[in-house]
Amino acid sequence: MSSEQLASHGHTTAAQVRKDLSHFGSFGKRGLGYSIEELSVRLRAILGLDRVWQVVLVGAGRIGSALFEYPDFKMRGYDCVAIFDSDPEKIGVQWGTTTIHSSERLEAVIEQLDVDLVILAVPASVAQEIADRAVEAGVRGILNFAPVQIKVPDSIPVEDVNLVMQLEALSFKITRGGAGE
Amino acid sequence: MSSEQLASHGHTTAAQVRKDLSHFGSFGKRGLGYSIEELSVRLRAILGLDRVWQVVLVGAGRIGSALFEYPDFKMRGYDCVAIFDSDPEKIGVQWGTTTIHSSERLEAVIEQLDVDLVILAVPASVAQEIADRAVEAGVRGILNFAPVQIKVPDSIPVEDVNLVMQLEALSFKITRGGAGE
DNA sequence: CGCGGCTTGTGAAAATCTTCGCAAATGTAG
DNA sequence: CTACATTTGCGAAGATTTTCACAAGCCGCG
Numbered sequence: 001m002s003s004e005q006l007a008s009h010g011h012t013t014a015a016q017v018r019k020d021l022s023h024f025g026s027f028g029k030r031g032l033g034y035s036i037e038e039l040s041v042r043l044r045a046i047l048g049l050d051r052v053w054q055v056v057l058v059g060a061g062r063i064g065s066a067l068f069e070y071p072d073f074k075m076r077g078y079d080c081v082a083i084f085d086s087d088p089e090k091i092g093v094q095w096g097t098t099t100i101h102s103s104e105r106l107e108a109v110i111e112q113l114d115v116d117l118v119i120l121a122v123p124a125s126v127a128q129e130i131a132d133r134a135v136e137a138g139v140r141g142i143l144n145f146a147p148v149q150i151k152v153p154d155s156i157p158v159e160d161v162n163l164v165m166q167l168e169a170l171s172f173k174i175t176r177g178g179a180g181e
Numbered sequence: 182m183s184s185e186q187l188a189s190h191g192h193t194t195a196a197q198v199r200k201d202l203s204h205f206g207s208f209g210k211r212g213l214g215y216s217i218e219e220l221s222v223r224l225r226a227i228l229g230l231d232r233v234w235q236v237v238l239v240g241a242g243r244i245g246s247a248l249f250e251y252p253d254f255k256m257r258g259y260d261c262v263a264i265f266d267s268d269p270e271k272i273g274v275q276w277g278t279t280t281i282h283s284s285e286r287l288e289a290v291i292e293q294l295d296v297d298l299v300i301l302a303v304p305a306s307v308a309q310e311i312a313d314r315a316v317e318a319g320v321r322g323i324l325n326f327a328p329v330q331i332k333v334p335d336s337i338p339v340e341d342v343n344l345v346m347q348l349e350a351l352s353f354k355i356t357r358g359g360a361g362e
Numbered sequence: 363c364g365c366g367g368c369t370t371g372t373g374a375a376a377a378t379c380t381t382c383g384c385a386a387a388t389g390t391a392g
Numbered sequence: 393c394t395a396c397a398t399t400t401g402c403g404a405a406g407a408t409t410t411t412c413a414c415a416a417g418c419c420g421c422g
Contacts, residue, residue, distance in 0.1 A: 009330070011330075046353075046356075047349060047352060047353045047356065048352040048353055048355065048356030048357075049349060049352060053348075053352060055348075062243075062246060062247035062250050062251075063247045063251075065243060065247070066243035066244045066246070066247040067344070069243050070243075070244075070344070072328060072345050073344075073345065073348075076345050076348070076349070078345075078348055116355070117348065117351060117352075140355050141351040141352070141354065141355050142351075143344075143347060143348060143351060147253060149190075149192075157350075157351055157354035157355060159347040159348075159350055159351050161342070161344065161347060163248070163251070163254075163324075163342065164253050164254065164257050164259075166324060166340040166342060167234075167236075167254075167257070167259055167298065167324060167340075168228060168230060168257070169338075169340055170298060170322040170323075170324060170338055170340050171228060171229040171230060171234060171298075171322075172227075172228045172229055173322065173338035174229065174297070174321045174322050174338060175227075175228065175229030176229075
């Protein structure tokens with residue numbers, strides 16, 4: 001497949017595809033293009049997707065539940081090894097084969113299972129505290145659903161999921177007049 | 182509040198804040214900084230957040246449910262005026278004061294209520310079809326949770342929510358070594 | 363093997379974004 | 393009213409990203 005074809009699938013140009021890929025090495029064959037199979041394998045390795053990541057979910061509310069059920073996670077190599085919640089009603093409940101633990105045990109589990117990522121699906125008011133404890137316990141990245149800007153050391157990447165902001169981005173694009181992006 | 186202070190809240194610099202704001206006009210007072218109150222009002226107007234947006238939710242599964250319950254939506258001016266699902270079991274069920282309709286009625290409702298935005302919380306396999314119908318019916322923007330790249334006219338903005346990709350971004354940042362961003 | 367149609371990889375040019383630096387405002391204190 | 397300590401708005405300089413353009417490599421064919 002040529003860079004031209006690849007570009008048409010993403011939202012970009014042939015030159016951009018080639019530049020981006022050349023950043024990590026030389027994957028194509030001149031006159032032929034790129035082998036999807038080889039690209040897939042090499043990019044997976046570069047992106048760190050060629051292994052299983054240990055994830056814990058904090059917050060067993062609606063968002064947590066929706067996430068946990070989302071089949072793509074397991075399929076893409078994200079293994080949810082534990083769930084935490086502070087509600088005594090929920091503690092001990094099983095979701096599939098995973099049991100909901102008390103938030104108090106967060107540090108212990110992160111350390112014991114060498115957890116990589118925390119998914120924060122808790123109210124804004126406790127997000128920072130949980131984040132601090134998770135980082136302290138050695139977690140290496142955070143996916144944050146709470147609508148607050150959490151502060152962590154620079155060495156710990158955080159990805160924010162902010163649905164209101166995405167709706168607002170839509171509103172702006174519409175207001176500004178037409179054009180998508 | 183000075184641009185310096187504003188910058189420290191976001192993830193940016195004083196110069197950047199001033200440039201960005203100057204793009205839309207001249208909001209500050211020299212020697213004093215910016216009035217939070219005035220900034221808030223003026224930016225809301227620019228972003229199109231000073232009105233209520235009519236939203237419909239398509240897909241009453243777990244994600245749809247989590248979204249619908251999310252209190253911030255209503256508070257931020259996004260009014261979910263209808264829910265659709267193709268599952269006959271769900272049709273007619275009430276969520277709060279909103280009833281779940283058959284997907285067949287999508288076009289009728291969009292046209293009748295002059296709906297602005299569609300939230301697509303359906304399986305990937307039907308996302309494109311629903312999007313096409315919504316656009317045809319006159320919707321003006323799409324928030325897409327389905328893990329596919331949907332194609333719409335350039336004049337219709339689409340925001341994708343792709344949680345797997347955000348997890349993968351985290352994985353990459355960790356793999357690449359340390360630094361957040 | 364040599365030729366011709368393709369496509370990559372990559373410097374160099376063009377465009378865009380960010381930072382710098384400072385004149386012009388603004389308020390305060392004396 | 394004047395001197396002074398601030399802070400904006402903005403042109404210009406610097407940095408980064410994107411696009412262009414083309415030599416070099418690859419394949420198939422005769």
